[in-house]
Amino acid sequence: MTKKYLPILQVGDVLLSPDIITERFCCDLDACHGICCVEGDAGAPVTLDEIAQIEDAVDTVWNDLSAQAQAVIDKQGVAYPDRDGDLVTSIVGGKDCVFTCYEDGCCLCALEKAWRAGRLTDFCKPISCALYPIREKTFGNGLVGLNYNRWDVCRDAVKKGKELDLPVYKFLKGPLIKRFGEEWYKELEEMAASIEL
Structure with missing residues (x-):
């Protein structure tokens, strides 16, 4: 055929x-363990509006982030322009998004985790992540x-x-x-x- x-x-x-x-x-988190938040050579694409929303959410999720992610955010912020000039979330060690957090061996988004727990109400995660x-x-x-x-x-x-x-x-x-x-x-x-x- x-x-x-x-x-x-x-x-x-x-x-x-x-x-x-x-x-x-159909995402299969049990099989992939959230590897899409770790693999790749740049962070998730974000808009200027999303950067502002993420900056507002940083204090809420700060303790969910690794020390390395906190250091990256302190140094360069929550986003940066990639090699094509597009704004993307900051990354740790050339791969992990700064908002990754680990639970039971699975990579999760700290922003989405806080949103699902009711700790964030207006913002879940960048639309580029939601649309993947x-x-x-x-x-x-x-x-x-x-x-x-x-x-x-x-x-x-x-x-x-x-x-x-x-x-x-x-x-x-x-x-x-x-x-x-x-x-x-x-x-x-x-x-x-x-x-x-």
């Missing part, structure tokens, strides 16, 4: 890789592009997504609605339903 290739899709001002509809994904494995790119003409990012550390999530038959866009329904709104997501669902796989 040959794979069907679809053109770039568009919902409102958002261009989408068709993989967001056709591929399956989707990566967002802003274009100069007002368009936003969404791509499905394939990463070998997420192979267990791909496996679990296939087992559950869960498309990427359905796995990320909450973050997509938070980022683009209910109406936009309904239009995405309608488009997905019209595509024959």
Whole structure:
């Protein structure tokens, strides 16, 4: 059976890789232990607004952070421009996000952990983290592009997504609605339903 290739899709001002509809994904924290917060050569992409929210949250999560992470934040702050000039969360030792914390051998986000515990109310984590494995790119003409990012550390999530038959866009329904709104997501669902796989 040959794979069907679809053109770039568009919902409102958002261009989408068709993989967001056709591929399956579901995080499997028991299998991967949160390695996506550790691996890589830069932190998570953040906006200026998110940096301000993270700075407001630092005192709340400070004691959840490692001494090394605290030292990095003291020295350079919660974010820095990466080699492409994009703002990303600060990292420790060239890999761990400064907001990683470990529990039972699993890497968790200290910001999200505090939010789930009710210690933070307005901010959970950067939208780039919530949207993963989707990566967002802003274009100069007002368009936003969404791509499905394939990463070998997420192979267990791909496996679990296939087992559950869960498309990427359905796995990320909450973050997509938070980022683009209910109406936009309904239009995405309608488009997905019209595509024959």
